[in-house]
Amino acid sequence: MVQQPFHLVELSPWPLTGSMSGLLLVSSIAFWFHGYGPFGFLFALPLTLLTMFQWWRDVAREGTFLGHHTKKVVKGLQMGMILFILSEVMFFSGFFWAFFHSSLSPTPEIGCCWPPTGISPIYAFGVPLLNTAVLLASGVTVTWAHHSILEGNRQETMQALILTILLGVYFTFLQAGEYFEASFTIADSVFGTTFFVATGFHGLHVLIGSTFLIVCLLRAYLHHFSPSHHFGFEAAAWYWHFVDVVWICLFLCIYWWGS
Numbered sequence: 001m002v003q004q005p006f007h008l009v010e011l012s013p014w015p016l017t018g019s020m021s022g023l024l025l026v027s028s029i030a031f032w033f034h035g036y037g038p039f040g041f042l043f044a045l046p047l048t049l050l051t052m053f054q055w056w057r058d059v060a061r062e063g064t065f066l067g068h069h070t071k072k073v074v075k076g077l078q079m080g081m082i083l084f085i086l087s088e089v090m091f092f093s094g095f096f097w098a099f100f101h102s103s104l105s106p107t108p109e110i111g112c113c114w115p116p117t118g119i120s121p122i123y124a125f126g127v128p129l130l131n132t133a134v135l136l137a138s139g140v141t142v143t144w145a146h147h148s149i150l151e152g153n154r155q156e157t158m159q160a161l162i163l164t165i166l167l168g169v170y171f172t173f174l175q176a177g178e179y180f181e182a183s184f185t186i187a188d189s190v191f192g193t194t195f196f197v198a199t200g201f202h203g204l205h206v207l208i209g210s211t212f213l214i215v216c217l218l219r220a221y222l223h224h225f226s227p228s229h230h231f232g233f234e235a236a237a238w239y240w241h242f243v244d245v246v247w248i249c250l251f252l253c254i255y256w257w258g259s
Contacts, residue, residue, distance in 0.1 A: 005071070005072040005073070006072060006073060006076075012055075012058065014051055014054060014055040014058070017047065017050075018048075018051045018055065020047075021044055021047040021048040021051055024040065024043070024044035024047065025041070025044040025045060027044075028040030028041040028043070028044050029041055052211075056215055059232075060219060060224060060232065063229075063231075063232065064219075064224045069229070069231070074231050077231055077235070078231065078234075081235045081238060085238060085239065085242050088242060089242075091201075092198070092201070092202075092246055092249075095194065095197060095201070096198070096249070096253060098194050099194045099198065099254060099258065102190045102191075103258055110189050110190060114191070114258065115258070115259060116189045116190070119183075119184050119189065119192070120184070121191070121255075121258065121259035122178060122182060122259070123259075124251070124255040124256040124259055127174055127178045128178070128251055128255040129251070130174060131171055131175060131178075131247070131251075134167050134170055134174070135167070135206075135244050135247050138163075138164045138167035138168055138171070138240065138244070139240065139244045141160045141161075141163040141167065142160070142161075142164045142213070142236075142240050142241070143237070144156070145157050145161050145164065145233070145237070146233065146234070148160055149220075149225050149226075149227060149230050149233060150227050151227070152226070152227050154220060154223070154225075157220050157225070158217060158220050161213055161216060161217040162217065164213055164240070165214055165217065168206055168209065168213065169210060171206055172203060172206055172207060172210070175203050175206075179196075191258075194254070195254060195258075198250060198254060199250060199254070202243070202246055202250060205239075205243050205246070208239075209236070209239050209240045209243050212235075212236040212240075213240065215232075216232060216233045216236050219232060219233075220233075
């Protein structure tokens with residue numbers, strides 16, 4: 001067999017099970033919202049989590065023990081992560097477009113004003129400002145973790161990752177409380193729709209990023225990272241910084257300017 005620097009991935013069932021479980025998860029949530037009960041969701045969620053675990057396990061095995069992640073492979077993974085984050089930028093750009101389309105030229109249906117007539121927006125310098133500080137602090141701790149990996153300091157890497165995960169969980173807790181206390185719902189005009197869809201999808205990204213960092217913490221505990229081989233963590237850090245930047249834009253545009 002000709003030796004080459006690229007990794008030819010072996011046949012895997014996880015793309016198939018991942019796409020099927022993802023479809024079932026989203027569909028079951030939609031059915032649940034329409035009053036058909038949570039049974040489909042309770043079936044799809046474990047299937048999704050199982051696929052995530054086994055797919056992550058295989059990738060970690062390929063990169064850590066089998067030596068498949070050469071420099072050229074890592075460069076490909078880096079480019080793939082960059083393109084993925086760019087696609088996420090476009091994803092959130094659609095939400096900001098919808099928000100500014102409605103807020104810069106409010107129609108008679110919402111009272112020709114923004115926020116619409118009857119809507120009491122959330123005070124920007126309360127919980128949203130605290131959440132901004134929490135996410136900015138988590139950006140500092142994840143950078144601390146990166147520098148600790150580069151210095152070969154495993155103990156500080158784990159400490160910084162634990163702090164970052166706790167800050168992410170705290171952010172999610174605060175946002176859930178904010179939703180519970182809000183005086184409007186997703187059905188309250190275009191304001192409620194754009195607010196909850198934009199901030200809700202960001203909250204989902206925080207949950208995904210927290211999961212990503214938990215996997216990195218487990219891998220750090222198992223000695224999977226070295227100063228020269230830790231792209232799995234770098235990808236998680238890039239994603240987390242992206243989540244931070246999106247939140248700053250949400251805070252400035254929707255919470256502060258939009259209110």
